[in-house]
Amino acid sequence: MHSFPNIRPLGGQVPVSDLTVSVYRIPTDTPESDSTFKWTHTTLVLAEIEGGGKHGIGYTYGSPAVATFIDKMLKPLLGGADVMNIPETAGLLTAAVRNEGNCGVAAMALSAVDSALWDLKAKVLGLSLSDLLGKVRPEMQLYGSGGFTSYTIDRLQEQLGKWAQAGFRGVKMKVGRRPQEDERRVRAARDAVGGHAALFVDANGAYHAREALEKAEQFAQYGVSWFEEPVPAADLKGLQFIRTRVPPSMRIAAGEYGYNLPYFDAMLQAGAVDVLQADATRCGGITGFLKAGYLCEARQLPFSSHCAPALHLPAALALPSFCVAEYFYDHVRIEKMFFDGVPEPANGMLRPDPGRPGLGLELKRADAGKYAL
DSSP states (O other), X not given: OOOOTTXXXXXXXXXXXXXXXXXXXXXXXXXXXXXXXXXXXXXXXXXXXXXXXXXXXXXXXXXXXXXXXXXXXXXHHHTTOBTTOHHHHHXXXXXXXXXXXXXXXXXXXXXXXXXXXXXXXXXXXXXXXXXXXXXXXXXXXXXXXXXXXXXXXXXXHHHHHHHHHTTOSEEEEEOXXXXXXXXXXXXXXXXXXXXXXXXXXXXXXXXXXXXXXHHHHHHHTTTEEEEEOSSOTTOHHHHHHHHTTSOTTOEEEEOTTOOSHHHHHHHHHTTOOSEEEEOTTTTTHXXXXXXXXXXXXXXXXXXXXXXXXXXXXXXXXXXXXXXXXXXXXXXXXXXXXXXETOOOXXXXXXXXXTTSOBTSOEXXXXXXXXXXX
């Protein structure tokens, strides 16, 4: 019989002993934009939870108000909570924010705390989170994501072309800010990646339904096989209208702005998407992300993660419905700046390190401190 001396036996409570939260604002390397938003920095909110002599981390990307919410609303409820019983703790926290609502700031706060609890639980047990959750596959497929509307054609081609040459099977660009220029930019992107990678576009809800159909026919000429948020994600009828009329080779994707399970269920019931997206930094952390993935499994639909690839990796490997992860330029850059243990892609795939407990990430405090608010 084999023994595992570093693994804590199941059973027995491990109380949370402390929670701290911090905020970091990281400038982008150049000004960036999509169809409806422009930005020059990204704000990361980091939750750190202590318990059982270990230290867990979880994070989200959002307003500094998220940190205030964690500190004032959630921290008082976590003292003594059982690290080993995340469902109970998640339920307690969700119930506590009833009057504040389960979307927006509250949802992002819950998400960061939930992910930190999962990281901590795996570390207490001496396991990688991917081993704790179990794996249906050994690696996570990626698509390179950037191609901002603020980019010149040269920068767009350079970025997408590098990902294609590195073995990524798909790359994604932004469209919709200047619709009259979309076709020229998509053609340039296809020229850059050739036949080495699938080409995805993301409109961030910029078009109205009939305009989106016209764009779909236009983009199909260049082999675009993924059309993300052609109309605003709240427009389920519009998404369904488009999904049933685009070329059969083109999939409609949306869901990244979902904060709770009823949102995802409504999107699937409406037949609004071919691929459901979710973001663990918004939808309730690892717990909420897994639940959204199970919804897709029940409906035999593919499931994809939005941004934050290092955070999503363990949960993605546990889900039979999972198909591909967004390797988002800004978040990849930040994860490498802020954390030791960030896995590097190989041929467009990401594998966890089973020798690193939890998420496998450790904060580089000195490096991160330069950006602290």
